[in-house]
Amino acid sequence: MNAPLIAGIELGGTKIVCVLASDPDTIVAEVRLPTTRPDETMAGIEAVLDGWREEQGFAALGIGSFGPVDVDRASPTWGSIVTTPKPGWSGTDVARRLETRFGTPVGFDTDVAGAAVAEGRWGAAQGLESFCYVTVGTGVGVGIVISGRVARGLGHVEAGHLRVGRVAGDDWAGACVYHGDCVEGLASGFAVEQRTGRRGETIGADDPVWRLVAHALAGMCHNLVLTALPQRILFGGSVANHQPQVMGMIRERLVQSLAGYAQAGRISAEIDAFVAPPALGDQAGPMGAIALGLEALA
Numbered sequence: 001m002n003a004p005l006i007a008g009i010e011l012g013g014t015k016i017v018c019v020l021a022s023d024p025d026t027i028v029a030e031v032r033l034p035t036t037r038p039d040e041t042m043a044g045i046e047a048v049l050d051g052w053r054e055e056q057g058f059a060a061l062g063i064g065s066f067g068p069v070d071v072d073r074a075s076p077t078w079g080s081i082v083t084t085p086k087p088g089w090s091g092t093d094v095a096r097r098l099e100t101r102f103g104t105p106v107g108f109d110t111d112v113a114g115a116a117v118a119e120g121r122w123g124a125a126q127g128l129e130s131f132c133y134v135t136v137g138t139g140v141g142v143g144i145v146i147s148g149r150v151a152r153g154l155g156h157v158e159a160g161h162l163r164v165g166r167v168a169g170d171d172w173a174g175a176c177v178y179h180g181d182c183v184e185g186l187a188s189g190f191a192v193e194q195r196t197g198r199r200g201e202t203i204g205a206d207d208p209v210w211r212l213v214a215h216a217l218a219g220m221c222h223n224l225v226l227t228a229l230p231q232r233i234l235f236g237g238s239v240a241n242h243q244p245q246v247m248g249m250i251r252e253r254l255v256q257s258l259a260g261y262a263q264a265g266r267i268s269a270e271i272d273a274f275v276a277p278p279a280l281g282d283q284a285g286p287m288g289a290i291a292l293g294l295e296a297l298a
Contacts, residue, residue, distance in 0.1 A: 004059035004297060007049055007104075008289030010111055011065040011094065013086055013138060016041065018048045019286040020058060024122050028056060030286070038092040049102060060105040062293025063095055064114030064285060067141075071109055071156050079108050085177050107292030111135075113150050113157070114288025115236065115278070116143030121291050123279035124234055132159075132230045133278065135237035136217065140184040144228045151228070160184040164219030167212055186216040189239050201242040213239065214249030221250060221275065222257045225267065234278045251275045 003022035010017040013035060020029040029052065033044045052058060068084060070077045079095025095108035109117075116125070116133035125131040125145070133143040140160030144151040151157050161182040175194040176185030185191055192200045196209055203209060221233055235247060251271045258264035267274050278284045 006293035060297035064111035105296040107296035112141035113143035115284040118287040137237040218253035
């Protein structure tokens with residue numbers, strides 16, 4: 001019996017990846033669109049899905065979206081983007097609109113939570129019950145899986161906005177429009193650009209800014225280790241991809257920060273595997289949407 005086809009939508013702040021697939025090895029179609037105004041963007045997504053429904057059909061729809069989003073199925077605003085700094089998008093209905101139009105099961109979560117689910121199903125977190133997926137790009141997003149389920153409650157995880165200890169002598173205000181010097185405000189690609197006046201991919205590996213970035217991300221990992229109890233923390237996104245030396249700096253600082261406490265000895269002995277890159281690479285996001293659709297179908 002053939003695996004069902006799932007329509008996946010990775011809705012990013014600047015671009016959208018629409019993918020029709022069953023798994024990473026069975027991708028039937030892929031379409032990329034720019035993220036513009038909500039009405040224009042949603043109409044573009046619907047046009048792609050209309051074509052796929054007519055040509056091949058799909059059994060379910062998965063959506064991994066930039067956020068914050070409402071993931072509470074009991075909420076009247078489930079499936080919507082809530083308060084976001086992206087102009088015009090606050091309050092935009094995404095999942096309910098598509099569910100009503102296409103009449104299939106719909107899985108909806110943040111893009112980074114979807115990527116975490118995909119890494120657990122097909123990637124570097126296979127066989128693990130609890131793990132974290134971190135993306136460091138324009139912002140800092142974290143998806144947390146605990147005992148095989150994405151962590152959800154009042155909302156979804158926003159660990160990128162945790163406050164962490166600063167490097168001694170660093171008094172820069174930070175770049176987060178809500179919290180200033182939270183992790184995202186100190187370590188995101190946007191923060192690096194605001195601090196240095198240069199895009200991250202143009203900055204040398206030995207620039208002092210990466211020490212500051214790694215310190216903030218290691219502080220976040222310290223908090224994740226002691227709260228979410230992950231068996232692995234995966235790092236993806238443009239900063240991790242373009243500046244691979246940052247991963248080693250995070251590992252070193254995390255071991256120092258834990259200072260031998262609790263499971264620190266085991267983490268230290270396995271640090272290269274504990275803080276690691278995702279196996280799916282750039283496909284983690286699109287495959288995250290497929291994974292969310294498969295969950296909805298199940």
